[in-house]
Amino acid sequence: xDKATNMSAxxxxxxxxxxxxxxxxxxxxxxxxxxxxxxKVADRTVDAARVLDxxxxxxxxxxxxxxxxxxxxxxxxxxxPEELGPVLNKVDDxxxxxxxxxxxxxxxxxxxxxxxxxxxxxxxxxxxxxRGAPTVFADELAQLKKAGYIEKxxxxxPKNNIKCG
Amino acid sequence: xxxxxxxxxxxxxxxxxxxxxxxxKYSNSIDINDDDWLDIAKKQKNxxxxxxxxxxxxxxxxxxxxxxxxxxxxxxKIINTFSNLENLKSLVSSTNLNDKSSIxxxxxxxxxxxxxxxxxxxxxxxxxxxxxxxxxRKNNIDxxxxxxxxxxxxxxxxxxxMGSVKSIFNDIISG
Numbered sequence: 001x002d003k004a005t006n007m008s009a010x011x012x013x014x015x016x017x018x019x020x021x022x023x024x025x026x027x028x029x030x031x032x033x034x035x036x037x038x039x040k041v042a043d044r045t046v047d048a049a050r051v052l053d054x055x056x057x058x059x060x061x062x063x064x065x066x067x068x069x070x071x072x073x074x075x076x077x078x079x080x081p082e083e084l085g086p087v088l089n090k091v092d093d094x095x096x097x098x099x100x101x102x103x104x105x106x107x108x109x110x111x112x113x114x115x116x117x118x119x120x121x122x123x124x125x126x127x128x129x130x131r132g133a134p135t136v137f138a139d140e141l142a143q144l145k146k147a148g149y150i151e152k153x154x155x156x157x158p159k160n161n162i163k164c165g
Numbered sequence: 166x167x168x169x170x171x172x173x174x175x176x177x178x179x180x181x182x183x184x185x186x187x188x189x190k191y192s193n194s195i196d197i198n199d200d201d202w203l204d205i206a207k208k209q210k211n212x213x214x215x216x217x218x219x220x221x222x223x224x225x226x227x228x229x230x231x232x233x234x235x236x237x238x239x240x241x242k243i244i245n246t247f248s249n250l251e252n253l254k255s256l257v258s259s260t261n262l263n264d265k266s267s268i269x270x271x272x273x274x275x276x277x278x279x280x281x282x283x284x285x286x287x288x289x290x291x292x293x294x295x296x297x298x299x300x301x302r303k304n305n306i307d308x309x310x311x312x313x314x315x316x317x318x319x320x321x322x323x324x325x326x327m328g329s330v331k332s333i334f335n336d337i338i339s340g
Contacts, residue, residue: 055177055250122194122195123206126203130281
C-alpha cells in the first residue's frame with residue numbers, strides 16, 4: 001500500500017495508460033503542428049511486468065478504507081493523483097461527428113497543416129469494441145487520410161508536401 | 166453477494182490475465198499508412214476479446230449482479246478500480262445478453278456505462294450513449310426511466326472537461 005501511496009503521477013500514468021487530451025491550436029507557421037487530439041500521458045505499451053506490479057499496488061489502495069477522499073456528493077473515493085485523470089480540450093463543440101469537429105479538422109486540412117499524433121496507433125485507440133466501431137481518434141485519422149494525408153514521423157502530413165531528396 | 170474487496174481482487178486477476186495476453190499477441194503498433202489499418206485494428210481488438218471471452222463474460226456477470234447491491238463507498242471503489250484497469254474497461258461493456266431489444270439489455274448497458282465512467286475519451290462515451298438513445302427509441306424502451314433508476318450510482322466527477330456521467334444522464338433526463 002505504501003508503494004501505491006508514494007507512486008508519482010508519472011508512475012500512475014504509466015500504469016493506467018490513460019489518455020489525456022490536448023488541443024494545440026494553430027501556432028501560425030507552415031511548419032507548426034496542430035495537434036490532432038488524443039495525447040497520451042503514457043505509452044500504453046509499457047512493460048507488462050511493471051503493470052502487473054502496479055496492479056498489486058492498486059488492489060491494496062482500492063480496498064483500503066483509509067485511502068479515501070471526499071468527492072462532491074459526499075461519498076468517498078480511493079485517493080488518486082490529480083494527474084491521473086485525462087485532461088480534455090476546452091473546445092466547446094468537439095462532439096464526435098459534429099460539424100464543428102469535422103470543420104476543425106477540415107480547417108487544418110485546408111491550410112495544409114501538419115497534425116501531431118500524440119496517441120500510439122494501437123488497436124485500443126482505434127477500435128471501440130463496445131460500440132463495434134472506430135474510435136473518434138480513428139475517425140479523425142480517416143478524415144485526414146481521405147484528404148490525402150499520410151503518417152510520417154508521428155505526424156499526419158499532406159502527401160503532396162513530402163519532398164524527396 | 167460477493168464481498169466488494171473480493172470482487173476487486175477478481176477484477177485485478179482478470180486484468181492480470183489480459184495484460185499477459187495482450188503482451189504476447191495484441192500490442193503491435195498499427196501502420197496507419199496501410200490501406201487496411203482500420204481493419205487490422207478491428208481484427209486485433211476482436212481477436213483479443215475472443216481469446217479472453219470467457220473470463221470477460223464471467224467478470225461482467227459478477228459486476229452486473231453485485232454492483233447495484235453495494236453501498237455508495239463500495240460502488241465508488243469498484244468504479245475507481247475499473248477505471249484503472251485498461252484492458253478490462255476496454256472490453257467489458259457489454260452484457261452477455263444478446264437481445265438488444267430487451268429492457269434487461271438496456272439496464273446492463275447503463276450499468277456498464279456508469280462503471281466505465283467515461284473511459285479514456287468522453288467523446289467515445291457520448292457516441293455510445295447516443296447510440297443507446299437511438300436504439301431505445303427504436304425498441305420503444307424508456308431509457309430515461311432506466312437512467313433515473315441508476316442515477317445515484319453515476320460519478321459526478323468531470324474527468325475530461327466535457328461533463329460527468331451524472332451530468333450526461335441529467336441532460337438525457339431533462340431533454
